[in-house]
Amino acid sequence: MIDNLPPLRQILDDHDLQARKSMGQNFLLDLNLTAKIARQAGDLADCDVLEIGPGPGGLTRGLLAEGARHVLAIEKDRRCLPALSQIADAYPGRLTVIDGDALEINPLAHLTPPIRVAANLPYNIGTELLVRWLTPPDWPPFWQSLTLMFQREVAERIVAKPGSKAYGRLALLAQWRADARIVMNLPPEAFTPPPKVSSAVVHLTALPKPKFEADAAVLSRVVATAFNQRRKMLRSALKGIAPDIEDRLLAAGIKPTERAEQVPLEAFCALAREVAK
Missing domain, CATH: 3.40.50.150 (Vaccinia Virus protein VP39)
Incomplete structure (x- = not known):
């Protein structure tokens, strides 16, 4: 006992x-x-x-x-x-x-x-x-x-x-x-x-601070939008986020043809920073 x-x-x-x-x-x-x-x-x-x-x-x-x-x-x-x-x-x-x-x-x-x-x-x-x-x-x-x-x-x-x-x-x-x-x-x-x-x-x-820099609200919106249509390529799933989403994906080091489940946390944070610009 x-x-x-x-x-x-x-x-x-x-x-x-x-x-x-x-x-x-x-x-x-x-x-x-x-x-x-x-x-x-x-x-x-x-x-x-x-x-x-x-x-x-x-x-x-x-x-x-x-x-x-x-x-x-x-x-x-x-x-x-x-x-x-x-x-x-x-x-x-x-x-x-x-x-x-x-x-x-x-x-x-x-x-x-x-x-x-x-x-x-x-x-x-x-x-x-x-x-x-x-x-x-x-x-x-x-x-x-x-x-x-x-x-x-x-x-x-x-x-x-x-x-x-x-x-x-x-x-x-x-x-x-x-x-x-x-x-x-x-x-x-x-x-x-x-x-x-x-x-x-x-x-x-x-953690004392997040692993990678990103605005919490932007990151949350990007991730939610990407996974809401997880079967689609990111250039399609995220087109509502920014008209030039392909350029922003490339700037973040992400292939526009990838799907959400292939993208690591660090890359999502990089994308959130690109979108915030």
Whole structure:
């Protein structure tokens, strides 16, 4: 046991907690696994940790047991609150639980830097939250690192390289401003109820500044337009961006006949600079 609290299965029974599909819930009940995920977030002793969708608190307990200075957990499902308050009592002063929707709450009022994010994200809002964390108005962001559980297919899109089917907007967004790697794979049977797909934990470390110079808004528009028609050659897919797009592609070192999935991040940034001119 990682602490003196009851096993998670017992907590589910005590509070009559069944995972709800409508909330994208799949509970992770193995405390050895949740502690292992917490360790992937790095040394937490001097950090505040933001956790989204703690559910009955498996990962929350892992983060606290691994020494997180303070955990802020945002939970939309009120049925989970009694279980989380049990954890707060076991770790006095180190866990704050906010009842609400993570998409609508600004957590920064409750956190003291340095801040890391660690979460088994609800499947239905995971990508949206990641995109928000990667696209703040100012960089570097409020977080040092993100350690996040996704469906494996989403995790592969975050770390994908040019030329692969998974390569697209999410890979470019993540890899422009962060180092991203898959640090753990989890089979469906690790969860209750088991999802239909495998899962993976991705660890992203914020870079002090983006890997290559580019205006964030221009880069985002160029990449979105290129991948919206990923089967087309770039000279066709991007013709709405600039009338002389072929010249700008050539100036950025990109063949106009290439498709979006063949173009590496550095070249997209060069193109964004050409378009911004």
